[in-house]
Amino acid sequence: MIEDYRLNPGLLKIRIVLIETSHPGNIGGIARAMKNMGLSQLVLVNPKEFPSAVASARASSAADVLNDARVVSSLDEAIAGTKLVVGASARLRKVSWPQLDVRETAKLALETVEDGEVALVFGREDSGLSNAEMDKCHYLAHIPSNPNYCSLNIGAAVQVFAYECLMATEIESVHTKGYKHTLASTEQLEGFYDHLYQALQDIEFLDPAKNARFMRRMRRLFNRTQLDIKEVDILRGILTAAQRQVSKKQINENDQNIILGE
Amino acid sequence: MIEDYRLNPGLLKIRIVLIETSHPGNIGGIARAMKNMGLSQLVLVNPKEFPSAVASARASSAADVLNDARVVSSLDEAIAGTKLVVGASARLRKVSWPQLDVRETAKLALETVEDGEVALVFGREDSGLSNAEMDKCHYLAHIPSNPNYCSLNIGAAVQVFAYECLMATEIESVHTKGYKHTLASTEQLEGFYDHLYQALQDIEFLDPAKNARFMRRMRRLFNRTQLDIKEVDILRGILTAAQRQVSKKQINENDQNIILGE
Known part of the structure; x- marks a missing residue:
C-alpha cells in the first residue's frame, strides 16, 4: 500500500x-x-x-x-x-x-x-x-x-x-495495490467452469456440438480477468439462481403432469 | 534517436x-x-x-x-x-x-x-x-x-x-494478443450492464437493497476484462437463455392456472 x-x-x-x-x-x-x-x-x-x-x-x-x-x-x-x-x-x-x-x-x-x-x-x-x-x-x-x-x-x-x-526510486508498482483481493485458485476456477458448463446446459444455452470451443472462449474471458474468490462466489451464485428457475419450471411441469393425470 | x-x-x-x-x-x-x-x-x-x-x-x-x-x-x-x-x-x-x-x-x-x-x-x-x-x-x-x-x-x-x-509510443508493445478481437464500445458495455441488471432481477438473484453496490462490483469485474464485441454477445445470449427459463416457468404457471380453472 x-x-x-x-x-x-x-x-x-x-x-x-x-x-x-x-x-x-x-x-x-x-x-x-x-x-x-x-x-x-x-x-x-x-x-x-x-x-x-x-x-x-x-x-x-x-x-x-x-x-x-x-x-x-x-x-x-x-x-x-x-x-x-x-x-x-x-x-x-x-x-x-x-x-x-x-x-x-x-x-x-x-x-x-x-x-x-x-x-x-x-x-x-x-x-x-x-x-x-x-x-x-x-x-x-x-x-x-x-x-x-x-x-x-x-x-x-x-x-x-x-x-x-x-x-x-523503483517504487513497487501500484498495480492491484489498494485492490484488496485474494485471487481464486486454479481449483476454484475449475469449479466455476464446471458449474458454468452445467448451468449453460440446464438453461438450454449450450449447443453440445460446440461445447469445447465455447468453453475455451469462456476460459479465455474469465482467466484474463483474474477473478478473486468473492467474485467466483458471486458468479456461481448467479448460476445457481438461473438453475433454480429451471428446476422451478420442472416442478411446475411435474405439477401440471400430475394434474393432467400423466 | x-x-x-x-x-x-x-x-x-x-x-x-x-x-x-x-x-x-x-x-x-x-x-x-x-x-x-x-x-x-x-x-x-x-x-x-x-x-x-x-x-x-x-x-x-x-x-x-x-x-x-x-x-x-x-x-x-x-x-x-x-x-x-x-x-x-x-x-x-x-x-x-x-x-x-x-x-x-x-x-x-x-x-x-x-x-x-x-x-x-x-x-x-x-x-x-x-x-x-x-x-x-x-x-x-x-x-x-x-x-x-x-x-x-x-x-x-x-x-x-x-x-x-x-x-x-516509443516502446513497442510486447503484449501480443493471441486472437483478433474488436473491443466492445462503452455503449455496448452499458447495454450489457442494463441487461445483466434486468436478468438478475428476473432470475430472483438480485437483492434490490444492495443493487448499487452489487452492480458496481459487476462493473469492476467486467470493465477490467476489456470484453470484445463477440463476448458481449455471448454473455447477453446467456442472460437471455436464463430469462427464457423464467418466462417458460411463468407460462407453465399460467397453463397450470388455466387447467385449475383460475
Whole structure:
C-alpha cells in the first residue's frame, strides 16, 4: 500500500536549480510539483520576484519548499558541492553534447545520490540556458515531446523530471495495490467452469456440438480477468439462481403432469 | 534517436476529459501540456468558465487544442464511443478497484488505440471524481507520489499522463494478443450492464437493497476484462437463455392456472 511507501532519502539530495525565473507563479508551481514527488531542495538563481504572494498561492501546501528555497546570485553557487549537474534543454542542440532523456537522467541521478548531491538546472522561461551555463553541465537532458511544439512550460518540465526521479526510486508498482483481493485458485476456477458448463446446459444455452470451443472462449474471458474468490462466489451464485428457475419450471411441469393425470 | 522520432498517430485517439474544471488557467495549461506531448482531443464536461482569456493565455501556442475542445454536459457524452475509460485518482481508494499507475495506463492506452478511442478522465480540482463517475471507468489510475502530499495540480497530473503516453509510443508493445478481437464500445458495455441488471432481477438473484453496490462490483469485474464485441454477445445470449427459463416457468404457471380453472 502507498501508505506504507517510504520515500527514498536519495530524493532529498536532488536540487532543482532555476535560473532567472520571470514568473513567480512558476516558482510556486514548481515547489508544489517537487513536494508531490518527494523533492525538497529548491535553489533560485536571481529570480525576478521572490518571495512572492503569487508563488505562495501556486505552491498550495508546499510552502515549506518555498520557505527553504535558497536564493543565490550565480549558477556556480547553486551547483557548489554537487557530483552531477544536468541542464534541461527544451530543444536538442546542434552542438554535440552528452544527452539524456528524462528517464535516463532520473536513473543517473538516483545512482549518483549514493555519492553526493545532484543538480537539475532549468533555464529562463523564454531563452533557456546560455552556452556558458551549459558548459557547467555534465549532460543536457531533453524531454521527449511533439517535434512541432516542444517548448514545455517550465513548471511542467520540472514536474516531468521530478516524477521520473520518484519513479526511478523503483517504487513497487501500484498495480492491484489498494485492490484488496485474494485471487481464486486454479481449483476454484475449475469449479466455476464446471458449474458454468452445467448451468449453460440446464438453461438450454449450450449447443453440445460446440461445447469445447465455447468453453475455451469462456476460459479465455474469465482467466484474463483474474477473478478473486468473492467474485467466483458471486458468479456461481448467479448460476445457481438461473438453475433454480429451471428446476422451478420442472416442478411446475411435474405439477401440471400430475394434474393432467400423466 | 529522438531526432528521428515521429509522433504515433495513436496519440490522436486519446481523449483528455476534464470534469467541471473550476480554473480556466488549468484548462489552458492542460491544452499546452497535451500539444507538447502530441495529444489533441480535449473534452470539457461542464467547465466553469470556457472559452476564457485566461485559458488562452496559459495555452500559449496550443490555441488549436483549445479551439477544437468539445464542451459537453455529461461524462457519458464525453466517453461515448470509447473502448477504454481510465479515471485519474489522486489517492488510492479504500474500495477495491482495478488500479494502474500512469506508466501502465499509458501502455494499455497505446495498446487499446489499435481498436478504438481511449478516454483519460480527470475530476474536479477540489473533489476529484464521484463514485458514480468512477463506475464508468474501467480502471483508476494513480500517479506515484509523496504519500504526505499526493495531490497534484490537475495540469501537472495531465502533463505526467500525457508524457507517459508519448513515452509509451516509443516502446513497442510486447503484449501480443493471441486472437483478433474488436473491443466492445462503452455503449455496448452499458447495454450489457442494463441487461445483466434486468436478468438478475428476473432470475430472483438480485437483492434490490444492495443493487448499487452489487452492480458496481459487476462493473469492476467486467470493465477490467476489456470484453470484445463477440463476448458481449455471448454473455447477453446467456442472460437471455436464463430469462427464457423464467418466462417458460411463468407460462407453465399460467397453463397450470388455466387447467385449475383460475
